[in-house]
Amino acid sequence: SIFDLNISNSSLKKFLLHFFGERFMKIHHVGYLVNNIDDAVADFQKLGYVVSSSLIFDEKRKIFIQFLEFNPTNTIKNEIVSGGTRIELITPAQGCELFSKRLKSLGSIPYHICYECQDFKEKILELQAEGFLLIREPQVAPAIENRQVAFMYSNSIGLIELLEIK
Secondary structure (H helix, E strand, C coil): CHHHCCCCCHHHHHHHHHHHCCCCCEEEEEEEECCCHHHHHHHHHHCCEEECCCCEEECCCCEEEEEEEECCEECCCCEECCCCCEEEEEEECCCCHHHHHHHHHHCCEEEEEEEEECCHHHHHHHHHHCCCEECCCCEEECCCCCEEEEEEEECCCEEEEEEECC
16 A cells, blocks of 8 residues: 555655545646647547547636547557546637637647545645645636636645636
8 A cells, every 4th residue: 555655765654645645636637838729639539539528618817718638439459448547638719818828838738637536625725735836726627527626736746726616
């Protein structure tokens, strides 16, 4: 188990316990910041992903979002593959300077990992106590069934998103 690991770095051990301890958090999706959603969809389809949502406009953040999921059928062996990975493609709309600047300087990149968590508000407080920075107060995510999300940042791992479980 995670508790039996011989990890000398206490910060790493605390981080792992947060994510794999009693209040298990599972990965909901990996967010990719992309220049063009249609081009990104085409390339992800080459890797076996299928579109799993309509194109959604998030008015508050001025971004377009589309979800993809790994195709659950292995076409080579014609078998069902479980545990498909979900990808969130994000591209800025006109007037979204923050994402536009990132795209201009970095190009299309993986942007964040989103974790679903049971005790959403408590998890935010726990991670803040461990040195994570809450980027902004939790808000509703129209692309994810209007569930609450919070973005947090760590110098060691970058940006993560927490997603409440309803």
